[in-house]
Amino acid sequence: MPIDLTIRLLKRSLNKPVIVKIKGGRLIRGILVGYDEHLNLLLKDAEWVYKEDSDPIGSILLRGDNVVLISPT
């Protein structure tokens, strides 16, 4: 029975690029360099992703309760 699903999945994505959809619908892409059990995410080389381009943000701490979904890219 899956326990700690969140942690196991995020561990597999560590130091790899992920896309994160946040509440309100916007997308952030970055390298996952940290996380915790609340789904707080630490991303480097992060950028807002738009339909046809993107906008760099740098390193970010994303508060977990804003996360809708996370996907390896």
Next chain:
Amino acid sequence: MPIDLTIRLLKRSLNKPVIVKIKGGRLIRGILVGYDEHLNLLLKDAEWVYKEDSDPIGSILLRGDNVVLISPT
């Protein structure tokens, strides 16, 4: 008296296709490959489902508090 309804139901859907309606109304279809008691869901071959077509996303971790309902397809 049903206890752990969520876990029992999700167990039956493991490795099978499910449709998930998230807050805001959008639909995601994918193969359920993991879950936990918070309704965090791990889907593979996921895609956004629209009225007449769909848009692939790949593997995703969907945060449980965004889930409205889950249905086997």
Next chain:
Amino acid sequence: MPIDLTIRLLKRSLNKPVIVKIKGGRLIRGILVGYDEHLNLLLKDAEWVYKEDSDPIGSILLRGDNVVLISPT
């Protein structure tokens, strides 16, 4: 003094048709086949209910925090 109101009420509706109003205002009708203390509901033969018609969904797990009210039909 009513304790476990939720559970007692849902028990009486088990295997019977119920209407559920969810946040945002939409209505779902289905046969209640499971529930838990968070008001997570398992419905079979579920369908979206509109003013003049309905749209089948099948079996669903409805996450309790989306529920506004439940009514036997």
Next chain:
Amino acid sequence: MPIDLTIRLLKRSLNKPVIVKIKGGRLIRGILVGYDEHLNLLLKDAEWVYKEDSDPIGSILLRGDNVVLISPT
């Protein structure tokens, strides 16, 4: 110092008509036949109340976190 205000008040309204305003602004009127400490309410002969008329719903379980206020009628 008032403790269990909710329970004491609801007890006085048991088996009497109440009006409930829910989030989003709509009004429900019904006979209060059950409640718990989360403000989950069990109403019979419930109806949606509009400015000039009303629309019957029957018996309902109203989830407490949707309640704004309760008033004896």
Next chain:
Amino acid sequence: MPIDLTIRLLKRSLNKPVIVKIKGGRLIRGILVGYDEHLNLLLKDAEWVYKEDSDPIGSILLRGDNVVLISPT
């Protein structure tokens, strides 16, 4: 260091008129006749307050999580 600020303040307003602003922006005026630590409020002679007039509601139990602010009038 203020502890139980809520309770102390409400105690001073007991049996006195208060104005309560609720989420969404509406105002309720009434005599505070009860409260608890969740800011659930029991008001008598309550009324909706508008710019130029008011609309009586009677006795109400107002659920604390809808409260924005409370002010003696």
Next chain:
Amino acid sequence: MPIDLTIRLLKRSLNKPVIVKIKGGRLIRGILVGYDEHLNLLLKDAEWVYKEDSDPIGSILLRGDNVVLISPT
């Protein structure tokens, strides 16, 4: 490592004017005369602050979960 940041900061502002931005974007200015660890705030001489004027409210208890930010003026 900062612990009880909230309490330490509010202590320094006690009996001094503060501006509070609440959810939805409105501003309240007043003298901070009490607070607790939930960021419930007790203000006297409070007023709604608009771009070019203000509107007095008097003494208020502001429920902490509506607070976005607090600033000494």
Next chain:
Amino acid sequence: MPIDLTIRLLKRSLNKPVIVKIKGGRLIRGILVGYDEHLNLLLKDAEWVYKEDSDPIGSILLRGDNVVLISPT
């Protein structure tokens, strides 16, 4: 396995400029002078950041549940 991600990251940014995106989409820039485990942030020399200019606020306590993301500038 990252534990206390939030605290570790904020520690590295102490006394340095950060940009904070809050719910609703607005941006605040300031020097991070305090924080706690709820992501409550104490900023000095804070300012609202707009596309082409900014608007000073001074010192602020920002309640953590309004935070979407934090980024060193």
